[in-house]
Amino acid sequence: MTATTTSPGLTTTRAPFIEQARAAGEFFIRQPYELYSPDNQETWRRLYARIRPRWEQYAHPKFLEGVANLALDPQQIPRLEDINRFLEPLSGFSARAVSGYVPAYQFFDCLRQRAFPTTITIRDGATLDYLPEPDIFHDVAGHVPMHTDRTFADVLVRFGAVARHAAERARAVSDAHARVRRVESNIKALARFFWFTIEFGLMRVGDGLRAYGSGLLSSYGELAHCLESPAVQRFPFQLEWVINQYFEIDHYQPLLFVVDSFDHLYAQVDELERWLHAGRLDHVSPGEPAVNERDLESFLQAQ
């Protein structure tokens, strides 16, 4: 019997190209399109074909418009340069390939500069539903279509500015211990805000609800569950609740928040900024998400 070798291609957690880039300390990388294996392409096709009808039913109309405007190809993994040709004239945003985990401050600061750190690997086709970390389907099919909308894009930029102000404000604290405690609390508040809006947000559309959060829009199972299941609590967005609400990433979300419009969402980021300066993000409730050393350092070292 002869052994068959399948190329690892650009499969999540198994891509030598990514390992090398990380080892070399490269943060932004190129998308080595030629490395996608036939299996990788097949995974994209299956993910896309499976979720498309659910988008029609549950996705925010602006998201569907975005998918059309980007000319996302159901048949093959997108090239970021093609995506950006459509995206940049619409909102000034671009998708930029990264080698993996982006520390919190850098991630938010990229948004402020209208760049979206984008994962280029794709999940293993054997586990379509299980997502140990983001992949190109989550990032490009889940996030990027929303970036074609100007108001939504402005929300991200504004949010990035709040993160920058949080880092600046922390620098003014002379006591090192107090500075770390404050930054930790600020990061938790920002991460929770981001989670319950950009990743898992629902919006009122007409007399129903639609998903605009990318975690929902890139999950075949959760996209229907979040809007149909009686096991999900859906509440009007309340800032004080959101920044104090812990979340867990390894199961469907039992609690989601609803905004009225993208203008409403933008106004909430403005409010978040006011709360930052009033010290209301300095002592949020403990619990998830845990703030890791790299996220903390990224804020403390921010220039």
Ligand SMILES: [Fe+2]
């Ligand atoms: Fe995401």
